[in-house]
Amino acid sequence: MEEKSFYEKVYEVTRQIPKGRVTSYGAIANHLGTGLSARMVGWALNNCHELDPPVPAHRVVNRNGMLSGKFHFPTPTIMQELLEREGIKIKDDCVVDFKKKLWLP
Template sequence: MKDRTRFFEDVHDVVRLVPAGRVTTYGAIAAYLGLKSAARMVGWAMNAAHAITGVPAHRVVNRNGLLSGKHHFGSPTEMQRLLEAEGVRVVDDQVQDFDNLLWEPLKELSEP
C-alpha cells in the first residue's frame, strides 16, 4: 500500500531539497522519480504541495525556465518575488541564467 501516493511525497521531498537560489524543472523531478515523461504529474503533485508548507514550489519552473505556475500562487507576482528574494533574476516571468541555476536531482543527488 501507499505505493502510488508515494509519488506525491517524493515530489514534495525533492522540491524541498532544492537549495535556495536554484531552480528545477518538472521534467527533472519526473525523471528522478522514473517518470521522465510524466512531467504533468509533477505539476499535479505541486498542486497538492500548494497546501503544504516547506515545499518551495516557486523553485519549480518549466523546461524553458518560465514561471508557468506563477498563477497558482496567492499572486501572479508572488512566485517571481520569492525567486528574486533568493537571488534568482526573473525577467518577464522567465528565469535569467536559468541553465546555470538549474538544479537537477537526478544529477545533483547522483554524484558520489
C-alpha cells in the same frame, strides 16, 4: 514500508532544492523515474497548498525556465518576488541564466 505516492516523492525532491536554485518539472520527473510525466509533477504541486511543511514550488519552473505555475500561487507575483529574493533574476516571467541555476536532484 514507504509506499509513498508519486506526488509525495515530488514534495521530497522539491524541498531539497537549495536556495538560489531552480529546477524543471522534467528534471524532477526524471529523478522519480516517471521521466516523461512532467505533468504529474505539476499536479502533485497542486496539493502543495495544504502540505506541511510547504513546498518551495516557486523554485520549480518549466523546461524553459518560465514561471508557468505562477498563477497557481496565492498571488502570481509571489513567485517572482521569492525568486528574486533568492538571487534569481526574472526577465519577462522567465528565469535569467536558467541553465546555470538549474539544480538536478
